[in-house]
Amino acid sequence: MSKYIFAIYNDEDVLMQNIKPLRNNGVRIKEVFSPFPVHGMDQIIGHKRTRISICAFIYGIIGCCLALIMTNYMMITDWPMDIGGKPSFAFYKNLPAFVPVIFESTIFCAAHGMVITFYLRSKTLPGVTAFVPDTRMTDDKFVMQVECNDNSKKAELTALLMKHGAEEVKEYGK
Amino acid sequence: MNYSVTKNNKMLSIGLIAFGIAGIAYGFATDHTRVWASLLQSNFYLLAIALAGLFFYALQFAAEVGWSAVILRIPLAMAQYLPYACGFLILIFIFGHHDIYHWTHPELYDKSSPEFDKILYGKKAFLNIPFFIIRLTLYGLIWAGSALMLRKYAMEEDRIGGTENYWKSSKLAHVFLVLFAVTSSTGAWDILMSIDAHWFSTLFGWYTFAGLFVTGMTVMGLLTIYLKRNGYLPKVNENHIQDIGKFMFAFSIFWTYLWFSQFMLIWYANLPEEVAYYALRQTPHFKPIFIINFLINFFVPFLTLMTRDAKRKENAIIVAGVLMIIGHWLDVWLIVMPGIMGTHAHIGFVEIAATSFFAGVFLWVFFNSLSKAPIVAENHPMIEESYHFQL
16 A cells, blocks of 8 residues: 655645656646635546446436336236236336336436545545545645655655745645 | 638528518418428527627627637627518518417407407507507617617728717617617517417517527627638637637527426416417427427527537537537527417428528628628727636
């Protein structure tokens, strides 16, 4: 597992300007924590685009299939229903009546699946201790998480970060 | 930079108009009911596109939108077709009402006549020819008047700059949007729903509006891409295209939602007076188009424009857009034709020619209006924001 140090910035503009030179110097930025969303930050620190929309699509299809099976079983197979005075007892003929259910189930599965995936992926499930390198990151500071696997290089990296506008460089929880 | 109307644009417009006139003349020589029905359908289709342009333009002021400032001249030029469309609408009603609207036949209101229609007699206070013409004129004044006034403000803004004309446009846009909320519904009842005068649907106004807006957004997207590819909109980038794509995608879903809501409730309740409308459209003669209409207008945009990457690609917008404008043409066809023509309705030379005529006029007005003013509103207060728009 990689080890990290944390550089604390006071101003998001200073931070944004210094990310590129830092990355050019071989600094590997894992994450930036900020009190509010900073536009364009994810591209600058080299994050790939989120794949959660693909997950949402897959969860949606699962929800859709579940509802198809459910309505077919409940309303056609197990207890055939005369829907709207049209006793056809065929799934495809009664489909309009089931579409609202299928639609809602699709949305339900996509939404809940996305939320749960997001919690799992960012390790913020209820009950899990939150990853907070510095409590001031929820107030007015910007915290940059930088990879530092080699302890002998730590002083050098700290100096580089300080040179590039960091106010303070620290380790987790210290 | 000003757009200059190219020779090809002119040839295209004139060609479409000439083909249209030939088709309409042929139609009058064979079956005049069919021509009037096609004229009403095609005119409404193009009217809807122009109206959607105006609605989109007004919306940008009411919501103080920044990203769209660079493309605003396109919906504004689309809206300049409204005076013509409203004029055509009134002319079509005056000369073609006997063929198009069953409720205009006087014998239906004559108690001694065997044709006497109790239901339509009850609707007489609303559905009568003088009041109908007054309403059509009123729509024309509101829609075309707003379009012309907004254009005037835009031209003033080009001339003197500042924000004064922005706020004037904004004020008018607010008034227009409130009036549009009413007239888009009542207009849909009058122009389209009164064809099947015995039938009614409370959702019809919104359903028509959804179709209108998605067609307009699609046409706006296609015209934007056309102008961009000819080098007129260098500042339009894939972020702007993506936002237009979002409108196309979102309002296709909205259209489907309303299409289905209207259909499902009527299908489920199964009341004879309501079901008549769909029963006719479910006959073998119309059923293929009924299904194709739904498939094109829902699945094409849903599957092609769902991802972010697709919305940012001009080619994807073009493919989806062309299919969607065909799909929504079918949608209007399916609203208008069965009620007038019954099972004699089909899609052929006359229908295509009628649309071709109005499309020719629309393109002529659009390109001329576009060429008379700078293609980008340089003095728009949010133009810089629009240049640097990023999603």
